Amino acid sequence: MKMVNSFLPNGDMSDAQFQTIARLAHEEAGLIFRANKAPLVRARLARRMRALKITDFGDYFAFVTSAEGLDERRRMISSLTTNVSNFFRESHHFDLLRSDILPSLLDRARAGQRVRLWSAGCSDGQEAYSIDDACGHGAGLRTTGHPDSGL
Numbered sequence: 001m002k003m004v005n006s007f008l009p010n011g012d013m014s015d016a017q018f019q020t021i022a023r024l025a026h027e028e029a030g031l032i033f034r035a036n037k038a039p040l041v042r043a044r045l046a047r048r049m050r051a052l053k054i055t056d057f058g059d060y061f062a063f064v065t066s067a068e069g070l071d072e073r074r075r076m077i078s079s080l081t082t083n084v085s086n087f088f089r090e091s092h093h094f095d096l097l098r099s100d101i102l103p104s105l106l107d108r109a110r111a112g113q114r115v116r117l118w119s120a121g122c123s124d125g126q127e128a129y130s131i132d133d134a135c136g137h138g139a140g141l142r143t144t145g146h147p148d149s150g151l
Helices: 015-029 035-052 057-064 067-080 091-110 126-139
Strands: none
Touching (some): 015 057, 035 057, 057 067, 091 126
């Protein structure tokens, strides 16, 4: 493994290396990274590599897939996730919900069908409350939380 005192990347992450990291992230945590996310993945892994003084993506991958790299594999997965929770984060998603998705959901609800929405991976619930607000206030619906949530 190439180690140095100051981090200077040896070239860029190749497409094959990106695919390998993306596959590992999917297998370990269900994360999905398409090719357009390669710059994001590279930037986040570069921070981890800098901390370890590893200059080559191939060496980094070899380390995180080794028995000795289990702790680093967990840190890698954490570094690849967003770890941010805000009300109406990514506002264009809520615009799409209101304009393209909500009308058909309203039709289903008016026909007596149950409509359920799920917000995955929200740490503080802000995303779920944003969905509730977008649907309830935007359409005049009565919304309720999960029966066990106390909402």
